[in-house]
Structures are given as C-alpha cells and as structure tokens.
Amino acid sequence: MSTLLRPMFHRISSVRLLGTAAPRTVNGSRLPMAPSKDDSIPPEKLTFDDPSAFHVKTFRELLRALGVFQLCSFPVLVNNCGKLMSVARSLLGKTGFSMILRPSIYAQFVAGESEAEIAVAMEKMNSLGLRTMLAVPIEEDLGESTGERRYDDNLEAMLECVRISHSNACADPMMQLKITALLSPELCVKLSSLLSKEQYDLAQLVRAMEGESFHFPGLTQSENTHFLHGLRRLNKIGETSFLKVRVLVDAEYTYMNPALSLVTMAMMKKFNQKGAWIWNTYQCYLKESRSLLLDAIGQSVSQSFCLGVKLVRGAYMDKERMLAAKEGRPDPIQPSWKDTNKSYNGLLDILLELVSQNTECFRVIVATHNEESVRHAVSRMAELGIDKNCGSVCFGQLLGMCDHVSLTLAQHGFSVYKSVPYGSVDDTVPYLVRRAQENRTVLQGIRKERDLLRQEMKRRLKERLMGYRKKC
Numbered sequence: 001m002s003t004l005l006r007p008m009f010h011r012i013s014s015v016r017l018l019g020t021a022a023p024r025t026v027n028g029s030r031l032p033m034a035p036s037k038d039d040s041i042p043p044e045k046l047t048f049d050d051p052s053a054f055h056v057k058t059f060r061e062l063l064r065a066l067g068v069f070q071l072c073s074f075p076v077l078v079n080n081c082g083k084l085m086s087v088a089r090s091l092l093g094k095t096g097f098s099m100i101l102r103p104s105i106y107a108q109f110v111a112g113e114s115e116a117e118i119a120v121a122m123e124k125m126n127s128l129g130l131r132t133m134l135a136v137p138i139e140e141d142l143g144e145s146t147g148e149r150r151y152d153d154n155l156e157a158m159l160e161c162v163r164i165s166h167s168n169a170c171a172d173p174m175m176q177l178k179i180t181a182l183l184s185p186e187l188c189v190k191l192s193s194l195l196s197k198e199q200y201d202l203a204q205l206v207r208a209m210e211g212e213s214f215h216f217p218g219l220t221q222s223e224n225t226h227f228l229h230g231l232r233r234l235n236k237i238g239e240t241s242f243l244k245v246r247v248l249v250d251a252e253y254t255y256m257n258p259a260l261s262l263v264t265m266a267m268m269k270k271f272n273q274k275g276a277w278i279w280n281t282y283q284c285y286l287k288e289s290r291s292l293l294l295d296a297i298g299q300s301v302s303q304s305f306c307l308g309v310k311l312v313r314g315a316y317m318d319k320e321r322m323l324a325a326k327e328g329r330p331d332p333i334q335p336s337w338k339d340t341n342k343s344y345n346g347l348l349d350i351l352l353e354l355v356s357q358n359t360e361c362f363r364v365i366v367a368t369h370n371e372e373s374v375r376h377a378v379s380r381m382a383e384l385g386i387d388k389n390c391g392s393v394c395f396g397q398l399l400g401m402c403d404h405v406s407l408t409l410a411q412h413g414f415s416v417y418k419s420v421p422y423g424s425v426d427d428t429v430p431y432l433v434r435r436a437q438e439n440r441t442v443l444q445g446i447r448k449e450r451d452l453l454r455q456e457m458k459r460r461l462k463e464r465l466m467g468y469r470k471k472c
C-alpha cells in the first residue's frame with residue numbers, strides 16, 4: 001500500500017449527522033414514485049421496515065415474489081435446484097420448461113429476453129427513481145471452455161449490452177462484465193498461478209490490448225494467442241463504453257480472481273485516466289480482501305489511474321469452502337458471517353474515506369442487501385460530508401431482491417442501481433440457480449422482505465374486503 005494513503009485510513013473524523021430529520025415520507029401512491037432529492041434522514045431512522053415501499057407492486061408481482069421466496073426457504077429444493085432444473089428441462093423440453101420458469105423464478109430475477117422487454121424493465125426502474133445496471137449472465141467455469149468463436153459471440157453480446165445501457169440511458173449508466181465470458185477459465189487459472197511467481201507489467205498489457213504482439217512468460221503458444229485475443233476483446237469493450245457506460249467487472253472464484261484483477265487493472269490504466277469508467281469487485285468474505293483492496297488502491301495511486309470499486313460480500317462461499325476442504329488448503333472465507341460483516345464495513349470505511357478526499361478519482365458502489373451495512377454507509381457519508389448527489393457513492397441490489405431497501409434509499413435521494421440480468425431462459429439458468437442459493441445465505445434481508453410482502457398482501461386484501469362490504 002502506498003505510504004501516501006496510510007495516514008488517511010487512520011484519521012478519526014468527527015461525527016456530523018445528516019442535516020435535520022425530515023419526516024420519512026413514503027406515499028402510498030402507485031407509479032410513478034420519484035425520489036425527493038432533499039429528503040435528508042438520520043441514518044438510524046433508515047429502518048427499511050415500511051411495507052408501503054411495496055405499494056408500487058401489482059398484486060400479481062407480490063404473489064410471485066412471496067411464492068419464489070417461500071420456495072427458496074426449503075433447503076432441500078435450494079441445495080438441489082441445479083439438478084432439479086436440469087431434470088425438469090429434459091423431461092419438459094425447452095418450451096415446457098420455459099412455460100414454468102418464465103412466469104415464476106425467471107420473471108422475479110430476470111428483466112426479459114428481447115430489447116423491448118428490457119426497455120420496459122428499465123423504464124419501470126426509472127419511474128421508481130432506481131437506475132439499472134445491466135448484466136449479461138454469460139460465464140464459464142473450469143471444464144466448460146468453448147472456442148474462440150464463442151468468445152467473439154460473447155463480445156458481441158457485451159457490446160450490445162453497452163448499446164442498450166446507453167440508449168435507454170438512466171443517468172450515469174452502468175453494466176456488469178464477466179471476464180470469463182471473454183477469456184477461458186483455464187487460462188485465468190493458469191495466469192492466476194503464474195502471478196504468484198511473476199509480475200506482469202500493466203503498461204505491456206495495455207499495449208497488447210491495443211494490438212501489439214507479445215509472448216507473456218509462462219504461457220504456451222496457444223495460451224498466449226488466446227490471451228492476446230482476450231485482451232483485444234476487452235479493449236473493444238473499453239473503447240465502446242468509454243465516457244458512456246461504466247463497466248463493473250465481476251469477481252468470481254479465488255482460483256481465477258488474480259487474473260481477472262490483472263486484466264481489469266490494465267483496463268483501468270488505459271481508460272481511467274480522468275474518471276472511473278472501469279471498476280473492479282472486491283469480495284469481503286475473503287480473508288485476504290483487505291490486502292487485495294489496499295493493493296489496488298496502491299496501484300491506482302502509483303500508476304495514476306482512478307479506481308472504481310464494487311464492494312460485495314461474495315457469492316461463491318459454499319463452493320470455495322468445499323474446494324479448499326477437498327484440496328486440503330486453508331479455508332479462504334472468513335470464519336463466520338459476523339466476520340464477513342466486519343470485513344465489509346471495514347473496507348467500506350477505507351473507501352468512503354478515500355472518496356471524501358477525492359470524489360473524482362475514487363468511486364464505490366455499496367453492493368449489498370444488508371441493512372446494517374447500508375445504514376453504516378449512509379452514516380459514514382454524513383460524517384465525512386459526502387454529498388449523496390456527488391455520484392461517487394451509490395448503492396446496488398439485485399433485481400427481485402430487497403426492493404424495500406432499494407426503494408427506501410431511492411426515496412431519500414441516494415443513487416441506487418438494480419443489477420438487471422437479461423437473456424433467454426436457458427442462458428440464465430446458472431444465474432437463477434445462484435440466485436436461489438444466495439437467497440439461502442442472504443440472511444435477514446429475505447426474511448424481512450417476505451414479512452413486508454405478507455403485510456402488504458394483507459393490507460390489500462383487507463382494503464378489497466372493506467370495499468366489497470361497503471358496496472353490499
């Protein structure tokens with residue numbers, strides 16, 4: 001870590017809460033529900049327990065959400081949902097499977113398939129004061145590698161995502177990018193193990209992105225050729241999205257993350273000279289997350305580029321632990337949820353401190369459904385005097401999850417993005433399986449969302465019953 005940055009991490013700031021307490025007004029009206037920009041609220045009053053955040057949902061949407069979350073509460077279903085889906089897919093065929101999934105789990109977590117469906121979803125978000133972060137759920141794991149042609153097709157899909165994000169523009173559009181859609185997981189694993197022994201020069205990677213030919217140490221001829229192709233694909237995405245759409249690179253498994261970070265840093269070096277257009281993701285469930293983040297901050301300072309960070313807890317806990325146990329390695333994940341929370345809030349503090357010093361160069365998206373972390377962020381922003389409209393700190397939740405958190409934040413004038421995946425039913429199955437599994441580990445948020453949904457359903461049923469009685 002740069003010694004330049006060290007003192008600011010330890011600076012103790014005086015406590016200064018957000019303005020005066022404005023009443024927390026969640027009007028019961030249906031669409032549109034625009035945020036009120038000057039609606040300040042002391043962070044401790046952000047309780048996210050008002051079911052009127054769900055007034056904007058139709059009865060059908062409430063029913064669907066409740067049904068899906070209820071299904072996700074059965075461990076046996078969730079633990080085996082990958083297998084169950086593939087059995088259902090082979091028994092029912094493509095059309096039958098799609099007919100079951102489309103109105104249920106798919107509709108809950110995915111925006112749609114066609115551009116028109118995506119535009120409708122984006123429009124709806126906009127009218128609720130939410131922004132969209134589109135995600136093409138293409139990714140590969142070891143043993144699933146496809147040829148160069150497939151990666152070029154994936155590139156086209158990503159470029160299309162840039163175009164849709166820009167053309168349906170909400171303010172300051174963002175999109176997510178999975179590197180393993182453009183670079184084979186096998187190569188990422190090999191590069192990751194090479195990186196423990198040798199350093200790759202970011203300037204050289206940038207030149208390779210621009211078309212210069214190099215032979216990178218440790219790679220075979222064919223691996224090197226694929227790497228060069230992959231870097232050029234990433235360059236194309238960087239060039240197309242530059243100054244239009246912020247590209248947030250996803251973090252994946254520990255056995256390939258070092259390679260993903262390497263190429264992301266090279267993209268940052270090229271495209272983040274004057275602003276954070278390329279962002280990296282840091283997973284706080286990892287024991288090494290703090291040193292990884294400090295290292296990235298150090299690189300951004302020493303190599304003079306801006307740093308955008310998506311801060312998450314991490315989505316691959318079970319598989320990481322299983323693999324570590326199988327290979328006899330120490331568990332890379334924090335020992336408990338409590339430790340992950342401590343890690344998340346600690347890294348958040350570091351980032352907010354940096355943002356408060358330089359809002360142009362450091363940006364962060366607090367990507368979590370955890371209310372405590374959201375409150376922590378809001379409170380630290382107030383203490384550090386970070387303006388919620390400055391654009392350097394925003395919040396993120398997944399489509400279909402914890403809308404009570406997203407809508408409440410938006411109503412109080414914070415920038416909130418919903419991560420919105422799109423694609424065909426078949427293409428989104430791995431994503432849906434992960435969402436279902438995640439609902440098991442997203443501990444408090446989903447339980448609370450279920451309770452709030454039930455309260456809203458009861459309120460509407462009561463309202464209808466009263467209306468019916470009056471008529472009689």
Ligand SMILES: Cc1cc2nc3c(=O)[nH]c(=O)nc-3n(C[C@H](O)[C@H](O)[C@H](O)COP(=O)(O)OP(=O)(O)OC[C@H]3O[C@@H](n4cnc5c(N)ncnc54)[C@H](O)[C@@H]3O)c2cc1C
Pocket residue numbers: 249250251252281283285310312313314315316317333334335336337338340367368369370396397398418419438441442443444445
């Ligand atoms: C916009 C957005 C983008 C995302 N992008 C990525 C990404 O690129 N890569 C990625 O990996 N994930 C990503 N995620 C998912 C994220 O990592 C979490 O899985 C998800 O958000 C749940 O965590 P939470 O903070 O919302 O909720 P919480 O309910 O507070 O926490 C649940 C999380 O805590 C951790 N946890 C649970 N139990 C334990 C335990 N016993 N020990 C240690 N830790 C535990 C796990 O990470 C679990 O997912 C993204 C999420 C969002 C909202």
